[in-house]
Amino acid sequence: MTALLPEGFHDRLPPFADAAAAVEARVLEAARLHGYERADPPLIEFAQALASRLKAGGLHDAVRFVDPVSQRTLALRPDLTAQVARIAATRMGHHPRPVRLSYAGTVVKLRASQLAPAREWRQIGAELIGLDSVAAATEIVRVAVEALSAAGATGISIDFTLPDLVDTLAAGPLPVAAEQVGPLRERLDAKDAGGVAAIAPDYLPLVEAAGPFASAIERLRRLDVHGVLASRLDGLEAIAAALGDGVAMTLDPTERHGFEYQSWLGFSLFVAGPPREVGRGGTYTLIHEDGREEKATGFSLYADAIVATAPKAERRRLFLPVGTPHADGAALRGQGWVTVQALEADDTPQAQLCTHVWTGGVPQRL
Amino acid sequence: MTALLPEGFHDRLPPFADAAAAVEARVLEAARLHGYERADPPLIEFAQALASRLKAGGLHDAVRFVDPVSQRTLALRPDLTAQVARIAATRMGHHPRPVRLSYAGTVVKLRASQLAPAREWRQIGAELIGLDSVAAATEIVRVAVEALSAAGATGISIDFTLPDLVDTLAAGPLPVAAEQVGPLRERLDAKDAGGVAAIAPDYLPLVEAAGPFASAIERLRRLDVHGVLASRLDGLEAIAAALGDGVAMTLDPTERHGFEYQSWLGFSLFVAGPPREVGRGGTYTLIHEDGREEKATGFSLYADAIVATAPKAERRRLFLPVGTPHADGAALRGQGWVTVQALEADDTPQAQLCTHVWTGGVPQRL
Incomplete structure (x- = not known):
């Protein structure tokens, strides 16, 4: 009985554990070469602090317990980005922007989901705090791609999304009643044409907007007769041009799942092998102690997903x-x-x- | 308010976090070169499993919570050795002995102590499962010293102890009533001559037995007229001879604090700089699923304590x-x-x- 682990928790054994550590080191080294320095926040924080740092961020499914010392609720981090944002906003708040930080750490969820059956995993990433410009996004996507490549991954592809697309259109040329924006986003995320038509038929072209990068951009340009998306589409094209032909790119403009706190840009990373994404990133807004907001861009990778694809090193002993x-x-x-x-x-x-x-x-x- | 962390939890910032990661990598590399491969157990296990793996081990001051999935009590590991022992005994139980495993991970305690104010820290170590011989202990002590040296530490010294010394004497030539063995060990640990004299005056020479290695061994030889300690003292001398003159050595034969589960040998590691120990190790007994016992030897280091002493690398950007x-x-x-x-x-x-x-x-x- 004592040999069993709780559902969603796993041992990593040799040689997998060594390979995972090597992948992590290579990812962090790729970020280090671009000027990203390590931040290492604690595993446990006040639950309230973890929940309030990212705009539109929350604290879903975190393990919580009452601290016998402070008598307050503590939580195990379900994500590292909010913690790095806290460090950038507080202890490194005086540092000139942008601030470049990298991290690697264990994150924990109280419950697993069907899509993500693990309750504990390693999150590795880099955050560029102070900018969410095209130049910032280009750097972050490049570092992510170089990190995956350094880790031995092949067949790297990126699926871009525009997390605030519906909000932007609804507030402008294609008005939608405020209480209908949420349901509309949900129906678009589900690619449910009937549902979208019932709420706002103007949005129907977005149901079919996803696909290879160039053609998806083209469809969005046609939809964007008022030009409210122009800066976003120009930005996406600039990022794609910088990445060049070595990376396959797609665009799924209404994909929202997993991009709850991202602003104008989100992206998912895929590599040859695993069926699921191996990382994601995008632009977001962090909140300072005084309520001031700050832009940021970053990415996170999941080591275990990458390790499975990395070439096996020969064991020489x-x-x-x-x-x-x-x-x-x-x-x-x-x-x-x-x-x-x-x-x-x-x-x-x-x-x-x-x-x-x-x-x-x-x-x-x- | 959200900028504060709970007592005992800390951010590691650049360049300290980078230095800590580098120290960790160097320690693990030193172990890797001696054939130790990584094991990476999860942060969370069934509380009962964590508590029952090491003989005389317990689960003191662990953070616990009820798992909504299994409805059982889970615990955050306060120590990694018991987990590595579990892996060696179960999933690697079929592997020929000895098994060499290394690890690095975060450990958490619910409450801090006055001596150890942190509630979360990194534990890095190596375990040699299947042997607790002099040859095994010599290898483990050597790897620990090489790891500290690789991490940049200087002035390395080792304080040895004999955790089961009093039990051995009490069961043999210097009998003590069973219910008095605990109090006697406690008084010896406190170097309280009056207290020792009141319980068992024969043990008084042990109060003054600690000191530089050679003279402490000499005093124990004189005390050991029946020769029950001979194999231990021979073993200690063999380890010391193998280490040579580069490492300062002391012997505090009755020191028990922090060696609750060690058997014949324990040691604490010190380096120039920090006033407290930077690691410890020794021999111990792990328990298999079927109740069978197995000998093992290992050490753990605390990265933060070492980093503070490591030479600062120049930041070149x-x-x-x-x-x-x-x-x-x-x-x-x-x-x-x-x-x-x-x-x-x-x-x-x-x-x-x-x-x-x-x-x-x-x-x-x-």
Whole structure:
């Protein structure tokens, strides 16, 4: 019984755990080379603080408990972005903008969903605080793509979305009653033409707007006779042009799922292999202590999803028989060997998953 | 208000967080070179499972909550060793012994103590499952010392202890009533000569037994007229001889604090700088599903304590003015530069904490 883990929680074992750690290190290194420095917020915060930092953000399905010290409700973070936003807004509030921060940490949810059966996973990402411009989004998307590539992923593709598209149209050229905006977004997200027609027939073209990047942009340009989307579409095209041909791109302008707090731009990242996205990002608004709002752009990746696709590294392990002088082992490690020192006479290279054995001179392959 | 963190929880900011991550990577790399592979258990388990894996281990001051899925009590790990022991005993139970595993993860306590005011910290370590021999302990102590050294620590010293010393003497040549063994250990731990004399005067020499390694061993040899400690003292001397003169060693044979589940050997690690220990380890016994017991040896380090002492790396950041071609930045990153691309015309190298600026050709130091 004590061998079982609660549903949604998993051990990572060798060599998967090593591979996951390597993926994480490569992702963070890609961000570091672009000037992103690590922030490492605690796993636990006041629940209220976690909930109130991002505009339109909430605290869904977090594990909570009462702190015996403060008598207040604490929560385990279900997401790291809000914490990094808090750091940027408070302890690094005096730092000139933009601030570039990276992070890697465990996040936890009280309940799993059908689409995401894990209740604990590693979130790795980078946030560019202070800007949500096309230049900022271009940098963030580029860093995300380089990070995936550095992690060994292939077949990288990006699905862009425009999270505030319906709000923008509804407030402008295609008015919708305020109480109908939510239901309309929901029907569009579900690609439910009948539902959309019943609420606001003007929006019907958006049901079919998703697809390969160039043609989707073209359809949106035709819809946007009043030009309220022009800056967004220009921005998307500039980002796509900067990325070049190496990355497949699609646009699903009304996709909202998972982009609850993003503003003008959102994107999902895919790689060859896993059926689900391996990361996402976009622009958002964070809220300072004094109520002031600040723009930001960022992305998050999910290490486990990427590791599954990364090329397997060969395990090279060198067996050192009992009695091998310590200095010899040290010299071999200095040459980059992973050594496994036999501590008992009956230990064997096979038992220790060794590929090589050393008996003096040059390591011999088994 | 939302800027505050609960007592005992802390943000790690740049450049400290980067330094902590680097220390962690170096420690794990030192273990990897000795054949230790990563295990990464989840942050949360069934409380009962966490409590029952180590002999004489418990689950003190863990954060607990009721799982809405299983309706059972879950706990956040206050320690990683018991989890790694569980993995070795269950999912890796079929693997030939010894099994070498390393780990790095966040651990959480519900309450802080006066000596350890943090409620969340990173525990990094390595466990050698299947052996608690002198050879095993020598390897573990060596890996710990190499890991600290790789992390940049200097002035490394080790304080050894013999956690089951009193039990061994009390069960043999210096009998003590069963109900008095606990109080006696406590008085010895407190170095309270009067208290020890009141319970068992034979143990008085142990009050003064702590000190530099060679003289402490010598005092214990004199006390051990019946030879029940001989194998332990021989083992300690063999470990000390293997470590050589580079590491300062002391022996505090009755120190028990923090060694609640260790068996014949325990040790605390110190480095120049922090007043408190930066790690500890020793031999212990883990319990399999069928009740079978297995010996093991391991160590854990606390990254934050080490980072404070590590030499500061210089921050080298290269400012790329607005309009720098992406390919130029990529080439500079390829040469190892950390680049910070200006995204707006009024951004400056100073604002971005850059040490160098690039305007074509060779990066110029500011």
